[in-house]
Structures are given as C-alpha cells and as structure tokens.
Amino acid sequence: MKPETTIAGQPASAVAGPPLPVGYARRNYINAKYGAKSWLLTLDHKRIAILYLLSVTFFFALGGLMAVLIRLELATPEGDLFQPDVYNRLFTMHGVMMVFFFLIPAIPGVLGNFLIPIMIGARDLAFPRLNLASWYIYNVGAVMAFWAMLHGGVDTGWTFYTPLSSIYSNTYVVVTAVGIFINGFSSILTGINFIVTIHKMRAPGMTWFRLPLFVWAHYATSLIMVLGTPVIAITVLLVGAERLLHIGIFDPRLGGDPVLFQHLFWFYSHPAVYIMILPAMGVISELVAAFARKPIFGYAFVAFSSVAIAVLGFLVWGHHMFVAGQSIYSGVVFSVLSMLVAVPSAIKVFNWTATLYKGSVSWDTPMLYALGFIGLFTIGGLTGVMLATLGIDAHVHDTYFIIAHFHYIMVGGAIMGYLGGMHYWWPKITGRLYPAFWSKLSALTVFIGFNVTFFPQFLLGYMGMPRRYHSYPPEFQVLNVMSSAGATILAFGYLLPLLYFVWSMRWGPRASANPWGAAGLEWQTTSPPPTDNFHARPVVTTPPYDYPEPAPSEEEVPVVA
Amino acid sequence: MWPNAPLFPEQGSALAAEVDHLVLFSLLGSVFFSSLIAVLLVYFAVRYRRRHPDQVGTVVHHSWKITALEITWSVVPLALMLVLFVWGTRVFFYQNRPPADAATYYVVGRQWMWKIQHPEGNREINQLHVPLGRAVKLLMTSEDVIHDFFVPAFRIHVDVLPGRYTTYWFKANRVGTYHLFCGQYCGVEHAKMSGQVVVMEPSAYEAWLAGSQGQPPLASGEQLFAAKACNTCHRPDSAARAPVLTGLFGRPVSLADGSSATADESYIRESIVNPAAKVVAGYQPIMPTFKGNVSEEELVLLVSYVKSLSPAPEVKK
Numbered sequence: 001m002k003p004e005t006t007i008a009g010q011p012a013s014a015v016a017g018p019p020l021p022v023g024y025a026r027r028n029y030i031n032a033k034y035g036a037k038s039w040l041l042t043l044d045h046k047r048i049a050i051l052y053l054l055s056v057t058f059f060f061a062l063g064g065l066m067a068v069l070i071r072l073e074l075a076t077p078e079g080d081l082f083q084p085d086v087y088n089r090l091f092t093m094h095g096v097m098m099v100f101f102f103l104i105p106a107i108p109g110v111l112g113n114f115l116i117p118i119m120i121g122a123r124d125l126a127f128p129r130l131n132l133a134s135w136y137i138y139n140v141g142a143v144m145a146f147w148a149m150l151h152g153g154v155d156t157g158w159t160f161y162t163p164l165s166s167i168y169s170n171t172y173v174v175v176t177a178v179g180i181f182i183n184g185f186s187s188i189l190t191g192i193n194f195i196v197t198i199h200k201m202r203a204p205g206m207t208w209f210r211l212p213l214f215v216w217a218h219y220a221t222s223l224i225m226v227l228g229t230p231v232i233a234i235t236v237l238l239v240g241a242e243r244l245l246h247i248g249i250f251d252p253r254l255g256g257d258p259v260l261f262q263h264l265f266w267f268y269s270h271p272a273v274y275i276m277i278l279p280a281m282g283v284i285s286e287l288v289a290a291f292a293r294k295p296i297f298g299y300a301f302v303a304f305s306s307v308a309i310a311v312l313g314f315l316v317w318g319h320h321m322f323v324a325g326q327s328i329y330s331g332v333v334f335s336v337l338s339m340l341v342a343v344p345s346a347i348k349v350f351n352w353t354a355t356l357y358k359g360s361v362s363w364d365t366p367m368l369y370a371l372g373f374i375g376l377f378t379i380g381g382l383t384g385v386m387l388a389t390l391g392i393d394a395h396v397h398d399t400y401f402i403i404a405h406f407h408y409i410m411v412g413g414a415i416m417g418y419l420g421g422m423h424y425w426w427p428k429i430t431g432r433l434y435p436a437f438w439s440k441l442s443a444l445t446v447f448i449g450f451n452v453t454f455f456p457q458f459l460l461g462y463m464g465m466p467r468r469y470h471s472y473p474p475e476f477q478v479l480n481v482m483s484s485a486g487a488t489i490l491a492f493g494y495l496l497p498l499l500y501f502v503w504s505m506r507w508g509p510r511a512s513a514n515p516w517g518a519a520g521l522e523w524q525t526t527s528p529p530p531t532d533n534f535h536a537r538p539v540v541t542t543p544p545y546d547y548p549e550p551a552p553s554e555e556e557v558p559v560v561a
Numbered sequence: 562m563w564p565n566a567p568l569f570p571e572q573g574s575a576l577a578a579e580v581d582h583l584v585l586f587s588l589l590g591s592v593f594f595s596s597l598i599a600v601l602l603v604y605f606a607v608r609y610r611r612r613h614p615d616q617v618g619t620v621v622h623h624s625w626k627i628t629a630l631e632i633t634w635s636v637v638p639l640a641l642m643l644v645l646f647v648w649g650t651r652v653f654f655y656q657n658r659p660p661a662d663a664a665t666y667y668v669v670g671r672q673w674m675w676k677i678q679h680p681e682g683n684r685e686i687n688q689l690h691v692p693l694g695r696a697v698k699l700l701m702t703s704e705d706v707i708h709d710f711f712v713p714a715f716r717i718h719v720d721v722l723p724g725r726y727t728t729y730w731f732k733a734n735r736v737g738t739y740h741l742f743c744g745q746y747c748g749v750e751h752a753k754m755s756g757q758v759v760v761m762e763p764s765a766y767e768a769w770l771a772g773s774q775g776q777p778p779l780a781s782g783e784q785l786f787a788a789k790a791c792n793t794c795h796r797p798d799s800a801a802r803a804p805v806l807t808g809l810f811g812r813p814v815s816l817a818d819g820s821s822a823t824a825d826e827s828y829i830r831e832s833i834v835n836p837a838a839k840v841v842a843g844y845q846p847i848m849p850t851f852k853g854n855v856s857e858e859e860l861v862l863l864v865s866y867v868k869s870l871s872p873a874p875e876v877k878k
Contacts, residue, residue, distance in 0.1 A: 079752065084750055085749045163705070168672070294618025323717075324720045325727050336646050339642040359609045359619075360611045360616040361606050361610050371602055378595050385587070389646065390649045391579070391583050391653045392580065392587065395713070395716040398744045462570065464711070466743070468751060470751075471753075517614070547617040549620065
C-alpha cells in the first residue's frame with residue numbers, strides 16, 4: 001500500500017495561502033484544545049509524551065551541566081576547581097539525574113508513549129489515566145531528588161553503596177532515595193500500560209509478527225520495568241531503614257552485610273541498563289529499515305533477541321561484584337552468563353548491518369544517528385565482553401575503563417538512539433521539518449565529540465586511573481585534557497538539536513504525512529496525528545517494513561515466503 | 562611484553578604480564594569485530610546509497626541462507642567468548658589464590674588511609690615496602706566503609722570490607738615505586754586515600770626493616786592477649802575453660818553443631834568478635850563478645866599472635 005493514498009478525512013484546504021503538504025493536518029492533537037489545563041489534565045498519550053519530553057529534557061540538561069563541571073575539574077590533576085565534597089556531589093547527582101530521571105524514562109516516556117498506540121493502530125494506551133499518573137509520579141520523584149540537590153545534594157555515588165550511604169554519609173541520602181523509590185512506580189505503571197496495550201489494543205490484522213520491532217523492544221523493556229523495579233524500591237527502603245532506624249541490614253557493625261546491598265542493587269540496576277538500551281535498539285531497528293527501505297534482516301531474530309536480553313539480563317548482576325568479596329566461583333558463573341548476553345546483542349548488530357545490504361540507503365539525519373549508534377554500541381558491547389572476563393575485570397574494575405564502557409552504551413547507545421528517534425519522528429510529532437544541514441552537523445558533532453570524550457577514558461582506565469577521583473596523578477593529565485576537550489564538542493552537538501527543534505516549531509516548513517517515504521502505521525496518518533490517531537480504524541494486511549518490490553530484476557526470481 | 566610501552570601501565574608482577582596478554586587477545590577480537598562492522602556499514606551505505614527518491618531496497622529472500630548466517634554470527638562470537646572466558650577464569654584463579662608460602666601482611670583501611678603491618682611487626686601508613694620476589698599475601702579489612710586495594714602495576718583490585726577479611730596477593734618482580742589507590746568510592750577524601758608500594762631488593766628491605774622508617778609497633782599481640790585477659794581461659798593447663806590455641810591455626814575444627822570449619826584468619830577474627838557464631842564441640846558458649854572492645858588493628862595483632870602459636874604451615878607441593 002502506498003502511504004500517501006491512505007490518508008483520509010483530510011478536508012480540502014479552504015484556507016488562503018500556499019498549499020499545505022499532503023497529509024499535513026491543520027487540526028491535530030496539538031491544537032485540539034488550548035490552555036494549560038488541557039495539557040496538564042490530558043489523557044491523550046501524544047500530549048503526555050510531550051509532557052515527558054519537557055521533563056526529561058530539563059533533567060538531561062541538568063545532568064549534562066554537571067558533566068561539564070566534572071570535566072572542567074578533571075582538566076587539571078589537582079583538585080583546584082571544587083572542594084572534594086562538592087565534586088563528589090556533582091558526579092553523584094550527574095549519575096542520579098541521568099540514570100533515573102533521563103535515561104530510564106526518556107525513550108519509553110517520549111517516543112514509546114507517542115508511538116506505541118499509533119504503531120499498533122490503537123487510539124490510545126490501554127490506561128490513559130494511569131499514563132498521566134506515571135508522568136506526575138515521575139515528576140514528584142524527580143522534584144524530590146532536585147530538591148535534595150538544591151539543598152546540598154548527595155555524595156554517595158549513584159550506586160549508594162553501603163555502609164557509606166546508610167551510615168557514614170551526612171548528605172540528603174534519604175530524600176534522594178525516596179525520590180528514586182517514587183519514580184520507580186512511574187516505571188512500573190508505564191510498563192504495565194505498555195504490556196496491556198500491546199496485548200489487547202492491536203488493530204485488526206496486527207499480529208505479533210507484524211509488530212514493528214520498536215514495539216517488541218518496548219514489550220521486553222516493560223517486562224524488566226515491571227519485574228525489576230520493585231527490587232530497587234525495596235533496596236532503597238532498606239537503606240532508609242538502616243539510616244533512620246539503625247536496623248542492621250547492611251552495616252556489619254549493626255550485624256548486617258554490606259555485600260547484600262550490592263546484590264540487591266545490581267539485581268535491579270543491571271537489568272535497568274537494558275531498560276535504557278532496549279528501547280534505543282527498537283528505535284534503531286525502525287531507522288535502519290526506513291532508511292534502507294526494506295524489511296529488517298532476520299526480523300524474528302531481532303524481535304526475540306530483545307526478549308532474550310530482557311530475560312538473560314536478570315541473571316548477570318554479579319558481574320558488578322567480581323572483586324567485591326563474593327565467592328570466586330560465583331564470579332565464574334556470572335562471567336559466563338554475562339558473555340551469553342552478548343550473543344543476542346551481536347545478533348542485533350549483525351542484522352542491522354545486513355539490512356543495509358542491497359538496500360536503498362539514504363543519508364538523512366536519523367540514519368546518521370543510527371549508523372553512529374551501531375558503531376558506538378558495538379564498541380560498548382565488545383568492551384563489555386572484556387569486562388565480563390574475570391581476569392581483565394579484576395584489573396579495570398572501578399577505573400575509567402568502566403566509565404568509558406558504560407558511556408559507550410548509555411550515551412553512544414541510548415542517547416544516540418533517542419536523538420535518532422527524535423529526528424525521525426519529529427515531523428510526525430510536531431508537523432514541522434528541521435534544517436537538514438544543521439541536523440547532519442549535529443549528528444557528526446555528537447559522534448566526533450563523543451569519541452574524543454570517551455575513547456581516552458578506556459586508556460586512562462587501563463593505565464589505572466580509578467573512577468570518582470577528584471584529583472589524580474599528573475601522568476594521567478594528557479588523556480584527561482583530551483576527554484574534557486571532547487566534552488565541549490559533545491555539549492555543542494547536544495545544544496544544536498535543542499536550538500533547531502525549537503526553531504522548527506515556529507519557522508520550520510510543514511511536514512507531509514510521510515516525509516521519509518517510510519512504511520509503518522504512524523506514517524499513514526496525518527502529521528501531526530489527530531487526537532484519535534487515525535481518521536479511520538486501520539486494518540493491517542501486510543508484514544512490517546513492507547516496501548513495494550521494484551521491477552523484477554534479471555538475476556533472481558523472488559521466492560514468496 | 563613491553564614493560565615501558567606507552568598506554569600500558571608498568572608491570573610490577575608476573576601476573577601483570579598474564580593480564581596484559583589476556584587483554585591483548587580480547588583487544589584483537591574486539592578490533593576485528595568492530596572494524597568488520599564499521600567497514601560493512603560504510604561500504605553498504607555507500608555502495609547501496611539511494612540514487613533516486615523513490616528507490617526501495619531489494620528484499621533478500623533465501624530463507625535457508627538467512628538462517629545459516631544467523632547461526633554463524635551467533636555461534637562464532639560465542640565460541641570466541643568461551644575461549645576468553647576460560648582464559649580469563651584461569652587468570653582470575655591465579656589472581657585470587659595466594660601460594661601457601663606467601664608471607665602475610667595485614668592491611669586495615671579506614672577513611673582515608675591505609676594502615677599496614679608487616680609479618681616482622683613493622684607498621685606503616687599509606688606505604689607498603691616489600692622485597693622483590695617474595696610472595697606477599699595481604700589480609701585486609703576495613704574499620705568503616707568499603708575500600709578497595711588497587712595497585713595498577715599488579716593488575717588487580719580487591720575490595721576491603723568492614724567486618725571480614727579479604728585477601729590480595731602478588732609477587733613483585735621489578736624494583737620500583739608503584740601507585741596504591743583506593744579503588745572503591747569511600748567518601749569525601751576518596752581520591753586522597755592513595756599511597757605507594759615500594760618494591761626493594763631483599764637486602765635493602767632487610768635494611769629498611771632494621772631502620773627506624775617504620776612506625777613503632779603497638780603492644781605486641783602477646784601483651785594484648787594478656788591485657789584482654791584472653792589467657793585466663795585459653796591456657797594450656799587443666800584450668801582451661803576454652804579451647805587451647807597452640808597448634809590451632811590452619812587445622813579443621815569440629816563445631817558444636819556437628820559441622821566443621823578451618824581455623825583461618827577469618828575464623829579467628831569471627832571467634833573474637835562473635836564467639837557464639839561457631840562454638841567448638843565440647844565447650845560451652847560462655848565467651849563474651851569483644852565486638853567494640855578491640856579495634857581492627859588490635860584484632861590483627863591478636864590474629865597474628867594466635868597464628869604464631871602454630872608452626873609455620875608446611876608448603877604443600
């Protein structure tokens with residue numbers, strides 16, 4: 001089916017002026033109602049996605065600002081810019097803001113919320129009120145952590161290791177922990193909402209194996225959110241109990257076990273890494289298919305690899321604790337299980353790459369982000385295999401090698417995926433186009449800035465520079481200066497989209513229903529979509545990523561699968 | 562390998578070379594796969610670039626070929642990873658199993674310093690002097706939060722936990738001064754909880770021990786054993802109301818609940834701070850806890866005194 005031909009319910013333009021692009025909707029979900037109340041009490045998943053966009057952008061900017069300050073301090077070996085306790089609060093709040101209030105909610109909250117109902121041909125999520133509640137709960141948690149930050153912050157590291165966090169730190173541990181606890185309910189409710197929606201709200205003909213891979217990825221993510229988040233909630237409550245009531249759980253002086261905390265913490269926080277990266281992988285599957293204009297190679301393998309990652313992700317937490325005092329035999333088990341997780345990740349990377357083969361590959365901005373993602377995620381994944389190797393981890397554990405590795409996954413992976421997705425769906429979300437030159441420049445700047453920032457940190461870590469150091473021996477300075485210089489490039493790269501996205505909302509050219517010529521239900525409705533998403537209930541008759549075959553070539557006769 | 566190669570930290574022990582070999586192997590694999598992906602991505606993106614706006618991709622239909630490819634790129638990386646896993650595990654076991662003849666040094670970490678006691682009784686802070694070629698085992702504990710003993714030149718980290726002992730071992734093979742870092746974030750002055758490991762020729766080490774560079778030892782373990790009145794019950798005559806400690810160290814102990822334990826350092830430490838945890842068969846749980854009455858450093862002295870009551874463990878071949 002040709003996307004342009006399915007747009008219905010579009011009144012002929014009666015307004016004077018230049019003609020609108022095909023499928024641009026003058027009446028849409030954005031201007032369906034006016035006023036702050038219409039936004040703050042909205043039950044429309046698309047408007048809630050916009051609310052999430054505003055919130056996560058704020059916390060991303062905040063976390064980014066702290067990253068800039070951290071890199072400034074580390075430009076010189078001496079701790080000369082901040083006092084050590086200020087520096088410790090900076091990296092702690094950077095981690096807390098980025099992990100809990102940006103990376104975890106960003107793609108599900110913004111893109112997942114906006115797209116899942118449209119992609120499956122539904123009018124909304126299964127529980128619109130729950131969806132709005134998720135956003136409010138998220139904000140209550142985030143504001144608590146923000147309040148703690150304004151009043152002096154936390155200095156335990158985002159990992160809250162005990163007994164430092166439960167007894168020794170005299171900062172706002174409990175307020176921040178309660179913020180994280182509350183925020184967890186937002187994750188759980190979003191996860192339940194997505195699972196029920198994907199099960200029950202699919203349009204006629206939208207079978208499981210016709211679901212876009214973005215939806216599969218969010219389904220796997222939602223499983224982790226629902227099953228994992230309660231564990232972190234219990235864990236932070238126990239830290240609070242020990243801190244406030246001196247109930248001995250983690251501090252050996254009170255009869256507790258400090259390593260128990262690490263087991264509980266990583267039982268959630270390792271799967272949480274997959275909450276951050278799986279949705280980004282879903283985005284990349286969409287981008288690669290759309291900009292190669294062909295079905296994703298090995299659709300079923302990519303779909304099930306998401307589920308495999310979600311399941312295996314629960315069995316690898318102990319690889320954070322190889323040198324933490326757990327039995328070396330536990331280390332052996334966690335080492336081999338961690339390597340198994342690399343297999344479904346490798347399957348994804350190879351399938352994305354193979355999709356480009358004989359594709360019609362465009363170099364539009366979202367594709368540049370997608371290609372960047374695949375490269376950086378590959379490096380992040382391979383260094384992850386190195387870290388899963390016991391003999392290597394025993395040396396680079398808690399050094400800058402780890403910092404570099406997980407930033408390749410979180411920043412090179414999750415944020416590149418998020419930005420790629422924002423660039424891809426921006427015309428759908430806002431009905432506006434952004435400037436091609438500046439957006440390509442931003443993709444390139446982010447890619448270069450990212451590598452200059454984080455590649456030197458692999459070397460620093462191997463040379464032995466520990467993480468969370470406010471000052472360091474002078475021989476590490478050259479690489480640190482490189483890293484700080486890269487961070488300024490990266491910051492510039494992140495600032496660009498903020499500027500031209502805002503610009504495009506007022507001055508950007510209007511977008512057609514399907515500016516990329518992509519398959520998928522979201523491109524068959526108007527841009528921006530109407531409040532009910534579709535003018536008529538879609539009926540799905542084709543597999544995903546269905547692009548009409550070109551004229552049969554002479555070399556091979558296609559076999560109908 | 563190349564002891565002074567740039568970007569590789571200096572190697573201070575035989576283990577360091579083992580770890581570097583392992584890293585080099587994994588690095589080769591990583592460079593191969595990341596280059597493969599990068600080259601294919603760029604090649605496909607250029608070779609199959611969109612030439613006119615309506616062009617669509619060509620669907621690959623050979624289903625058995627797809628399955629074969631999927632299996633290949635799952636199994637080959639898995640096989641390589643298993644090689645890495647086995648090799649890495651061997652290195653890790655080597656890193657974590659000190660030889661039986663290793664000399665025991667005691668390390669107590671606290672916010673934000675390292676306190677070290679030599680088997681000869683010398684004590685120092687934030688510095689560890691060791692002789693070249695001696696297998697050194699560090700028995701480590703913390704007085705407060707979790708710390709981590711990290712010497713990049715020896716290529717190993719081990720967390721230092723409150724309330725229990727962990728061990729770290731190395732055999733230095735190059736004279737030099739190496740960084741000692743706290744590798745686990747431990748509070749405000751974490752970055753200052755660092756020091757040096759000084760590897761010396763054995764003769765120089767002897768001279769250092771004899772010199773006054775070390776801090777004066779506290780009351781020796783034996784004096785402490787008497788001062789804390791341990792010897793009123795733990796005594797080798799008929800008035801003993803507690804197990805005799807002579808010859809105890811390193812032996813299996815039968816416990817009152819029918820199980821058994823090995824009398825290692827952790828066992829002795831636990832028996833002092835939490836005597837009820839493991840009661841020796843045939844004795845009453847009458848010993849009071851010394852938790853809070855002895856510091857970790859005093860515990861170290863008591864443990865080393867109890868050890869000294871047993872002949873040096875024979876070297877197992």
